[in-house]
Amino acid sequence: MSAETREKLLQGALRTLTEQGIAKTSARSVAAAAGVNQALVFYHFGSVDDLLSEACRYGTEQRVARHRDALAAISTLGELLEFGRRMHEEERAAGSVAVLGQLLAGAQTQPRLAEATAAGLSLWVAEVEKVLVRVLGASPLGGFVDAVGLARAVASSFVGLELYEGVDPQGAERALDALEGLGELVAVVEGLGVVGQRAVRHRLRTVRRL
Amino acid sequence: MSAETREKLLQGALRTLTEQGIAKTSARSVAAAAGVNQALVFYHFGSVDDLLSEACRYGTEQRVARHRDALAAISTLGELLEFGRRMHEEERAAGSVAVLGQLLAGAQTQPRLAEATAAGLSLWVAEVEKVLVRVLGASPLGGFVDAVGLARAVASSFVGLELYEGVDPQGAERALDALEGLGELVAVVEGLGVVGQRAVRHRLRTVRRL
């Protein structure tokens, strides 16, 4: 069956990317992981890069869809921070961030992969952005923090942290804790009350003018 | 000359990693970039991975040394933010972050590379950490932000941002701007004055107890 084999290859590609890395992801290794013949990669996708591009879209859509409802229910920065860490742990286990890391590395020198990887990342970014716009929009900080940019920073930083975790797990753990602390700090400023907020705003304006 | 060829190979490895990526970095491609014979990779370094490991140490040490004095002169968060962006731009141009990104991707599945990459990253982390300890230690925030963890988060996030930049330059630009804004926010809280700081501290303690 055509559709079944296609799917096997897509999942095989994702598995190979996480388990062997972009450098050892080939038509042969993917086909082996998928349990199908190597020639089918070219029959169904034309080239290895095209397969990886489709696998990126396929995999990312599945993972993002998993969290869409939960993300839509978040309304405060505190909730967002807690959910973010849980989601990160879940995606790390599923290998979806690892896939993006490997594809991003490969995409630096291959325009075709770059396009697909950007599209995949943008699925995550769009979700994070929606939540941030909502959470920050309802907050006094909204005017000073760019949710659009922050969503992109968060998504790419998570990929960086995931890659770092692969070479220094304890360091990465500590990094995540520190970021959580920083997030709490922002959440706290958000809850300072009118007087404190006015002071923060005034100083921010002063600083920005320099 | 032995030493000269070794150096050519090390620089060739760095160039190949940035220009072709980890997936296309081979003894042959590196040797071509270095302008020497392919067999010399194995004579001087034993294997391609060993060459890449040494290149990581070699390259990172050089780049970090470049900024050591400037980093030592930084004493405020504002200075640190400004310097950070300038340094990021310089390192991006030099390709040193790209090298770390490619090596991190390869390191996920190769213990030998992982060790070397962790060591290379730790050179950056150590410098960032020293500055953060100094800057945050002199600030009322010192007790609430973990400089050690934050240094690791900063270093790995920069790698993630660099990889993201390769597939979406505008998005990465906006992400960096947003992070800068967030940094300013923290700097502002730092300068709030005694009353504001006391309020922040009190609320932080309350939040952490939950």
Added chain:
DNA sequence: GTCTATACATGGATAGAC
């Protein structure tokens, strides 16, 4: 649609001449 066979290129690694 899938498999076998095959071509041709690239890559890791070594032996031996210089």
Added chain:
DNA sequence: GTCTATCCATGTATAGAC
């Protein structure tokens, strides 16, 4: 120390049998 030659494994891609 460096180069040439070479071996063998792996990878991309296609043709043709089933």
